Amino acid sequence: MDGRAPSMRMALTVNGGPVEAVIEPRELLLDFLRDRLGLTGAKRSCDVQVCGACTVLLDGQAVSACCTLAYEARGREVTTIEGLAADGHLHPLQEAFIEHAAVQCGFCTPGMILTAATLLHDVPAPTAEQAKDYLKGTLCRCTGYWKIIEAVVDAGRRTRETRE
Amino acid sequence: MSALRPAGGTAPVRPGVVGTSMRRVDALEKVTGAARFTGDMVVPGMLHGRVLRSPLPHARIARLEVTAAERMPGVRAVLTGADLLGAGFAGTDPYYGHAIKDRPIVAIDRVRFAGEPVAAVAADDPAAADEALLAIRVEYEELPAVTTVQAAMAAGAPPLHEGPLRPGLFHGLGELRREEGNVCYHYRFTRGDLDRVFTEADVVVEGEYTFPAVYQYAMEPHTVIAQWGADGLTVWACCQHPYLVRAELADVFRLPLPAVRIIVPYIGGGFGSKSYTKMEPITAALARKAGRPVLIANRIDEAMVTTRRHNMTATMRTAATRDGRVVARQCRIWLDTGAYADNGPRVAATAGDAAPGPYRWRAVNVDAWAVYTNTPPAGSYRAFGATHMQWIGEAQIDALARKVGLDPLEFRQRNLLRPGEEVRPGGQPLDADLVGDVTKVAAAIGWGGPKPPLVGRGVSVGLLAAGAHPVSTAAIRLQADGTAVLLVGTSELGQGARTVFTQIVAEELALPPDRIRVMGADTQFTPYDRSTGASRSTTLAGGAVQHAAVNLREQLLDIAASVWGLPRASLAVRDGAVWHETERLSYPDLLKRHFGMIGGELIGRGEVRPQHGTGSYAEGPVFWEVCVGGAEVELDPQTGQIRVRRLASVADVGKAINPQLVEAQEEGACLQGLGNALFEEMLFEDGHLINGSLLEYRVPTTADLPDEFRSILVENADGPGPYGAKGVGEGALAAVPAAIVNALADLGIDMRQLPLTPERVWRRARELGLAREVVS
DSSP states (O other): OOSOOOOEEEEEEETTEEEEEEEOTTOBHHHIIIIISOOTTSOOSOSSSSSOTTEEEETTEEEEGGGSBGGGGTTSEEEOGGGTSBTTBOOHHHHHHHHTTOOSSOSSHHHHHHHHHHHHHHSSSOOHHHHHHHGGGSOOSSSOSHHHHHHHHHHHHHHHHHHO | OGGGSOOSOOOOOOOSOTTSOOOOTTHHHHHHTOOOBGGGOOOTTOEEEEEEEOSSSSEEEEEEEOHHHHTSTTEEEEEEHHHHHSGGGTTOOOEEOSSBOOEESSOOSEEOSTTOEEEEEEESSHHHHHHHHHHOEEEEEEOOOOOSHHHHHSTTOOOSSOSOOOBOTTOOSSSOOOOSTTEEEEEEEEESOHHHHHHHOSEEEEEEEEEOBBOOOOSSOOEEEEEEETTEEEEEEOOSOHHHHHHHHHHHTTOOGGGEEEEOOBOSOOTTTTSSOSSHHHHHHHHHHHTSOEEEEOOHHHHHTTOOBOEEEEEEEEEEOTTSOEEEEEEEEEEEEESSOTTHHHHHHHHHHHTTOSBOOSEEEEEEEEEEOSSOOOOOOSSTTHHHHHHHHHHHHHHHHHHTTOOHHHHHHHHBOOTTSOSSTTSOOOOSOHHHHHHHHHHHTTTTSOOOTTEEEEEEEEEEEEOSSOOEEEEEEEOTTSOEEEEEOOOOSSSOHHHHHHHHHHHHHTOOGGGEEEOOOBTTTSOOBOOSOTTOIIIIIHHHHHHHHHHHHHHHHHHHHHHHTOOGGGOEEETTEEEETTEEEEHHHHHHHHHSSSOOOEEEEEEEOOOSSOOOGGGOOSEEEEEEEEEEEEEETTTTEEEEEEEEEEEEOSSOSSHHHHHHHHHHHHHHHHHHHHTOOBOEETTEESOOSTTTSOOOOGGGOOSEEEEEEEOOSOSSSGGGOOOOSSHHHHHHHHHHHHHHHTTTOOOOBSSOOHHHHHHHHHHTTOHHHHHO
């Protein structure tokens, strides 16, 4: 033994496709996605589950990949920002973030959009107050948030109109 | 500075791109996760570097034992100060620093702050590197530490740096003097007979003020990859100043400039924290020792001890006549620059310049000292100097207004400098309508309207010396298919430079934006741009881009004129073609005629440089960035908690090339200002950072958004940049804390310390005997 931890095998679904991997028990989901699968959309910033830059969806729920063990994703479905656009169409949130200039440096954007996606899942057409309340666990240092809130509200409105 | 605009040329036909809110050219990549940041790059053979940092604020390194670490599995190299002095680094200068070369690449014999790199490990993976750090044995002999400016300035204080200070490549602040004791830099200016004017004045206000250390929190911490090869050193880094980093690395490693190549991927926010040289030298030295490419990615706690905003104490007094004229101001400023100079000298000079504020003084005197202490180095953070001083100067303006019985807005309208008036002797005169700006911001927060109880309103006005050095160059390659590739060395860190440059090229070349590509900074290929910061990119790099596009347009017109045998003046560009009345020659046609084949390319070049004066700092700035804000706050008298009801700022942008991006950047600056005002503060105990994580260091969230939040665009076409543009994006950060402080003073609570934590507000209200009154 060279001091390495023993490896473990797991199967999971990532962005709709099956993945099998050999991982270390201590391996974080964020490192697994970024280093093994090359899915670098999820970002590392605070490392303590405060900023939301590493947010991915685990069975549709937003989790901080920096504080989630890769093994916790076994047998489950992971969605990263790379997998949000479906059938070649951007998600309404992605459209709205572009249109409202809710993107600046882009480092928080993947986590912000995925978190907002779970909001739209629960509350299809949120008000600005609901969006503000829901997104308070996801940091952005560039925008001052206002254009993000506008984009989320607009995406919700558009989604509802499409559904109706 | 009107000479910065291109001379002559045919008036461009406007496809309506400049002045419209075109979508960001990088937005699609950024919303899909495709955008690559430095930490997303993988270089073949790349190792992972980790840094061992000093646990003590000041100590001699008695023994440093790395053999055990070197033998651990996966470990490829361990770098220490001894290496820098050894044969493997022969000829290398182990010290760097753009202002003052006072900083070792990795500690040599001694550490001067808690968090200073003592050793660095390169290993196959981050876990192996982390484990190796634990195997490094260091024996420290603790030295007396001076962890506050007061201690560092005391008689007999232990010096942090002995001997003469060596100037860096870009100190740019005149002759470097060795100051007394731990003073790193002293900036001073004076005019008028201060004593006489103060004596003759009717009313005087004075006070002592405290400003905290603040963390920039760029969400992407400093990340660098360095690789050595036969042709020299290649560095991928999230740096704002790639050309200055190149020059410093070339200087440190004694290489010609082309042997150092800096490539800048997308940057996850900068705000000054990635200005000048940060983690590049240690990464390059470690890669050199390892003989392999190395990635070093700071964690947040490491980023916090890499650079920060200067904490400060200051005294100020300001005098006015009883009929409401400000006449004199004196200010003394002590900035804690930490263990190494970083950008401290410039911060001191900029704070000194910001201290008088935009008023007409009969006498003014400012002293600003940057002082070494055993704390992490302080450098640039958005609107440095101005943020330090505006809340103080503007609080005294309000206090004087109240003393002479004038409304603070009216008092400002009377006293503010007018366009064309001198701001600083010999420098750029005022190039903005401040009275118009403050009047707009006051209206936006309901100035003069009815006020509910416990609601206060405040405005603030300031100026920030902006633009840094006016040197930028750009090139445009027009391809055989009529598409254009813009080469410019500006870093894209969220501000939208690539989008704005696209708009400028589209405007001048009459090309649709989707036929223009903007490359990221790569010092091997993109022409020189002095730096990305100081609100300079649109004005200066944008100016170079405009020149390059005009130059290219002239070439196209020349070719068409010769093809048709017509005078150039009878031709115009439109829709990707040169036109003569109803005849057209498309750009691909023109290139084909010119080169006699399908191929070849036309290259337009542009540059911006100081056209008059010496271009020295004393004659600057390129323009005065306006810092105007307004706030309406509500106080909870039970807790001292402040709620910001309305927040407004003015983006006095000259010409908004992309209004939506101006607004977006301005809103970001406002919210950083709100954080700086209300709660952001790095806390040190005996030189140790005690809130070094985002669990304990709080930045604004959506929960902190004001009820009403407005950024007002002012476009007077009075800037030196393309179409009359001038930079914005920093000013609001200086203006907002000042406006909030004044809004609180409107309730009778004059605060002398930032941030305005509930406890401090509540205590100050009690001290002033206002608590009971407020409570009732």
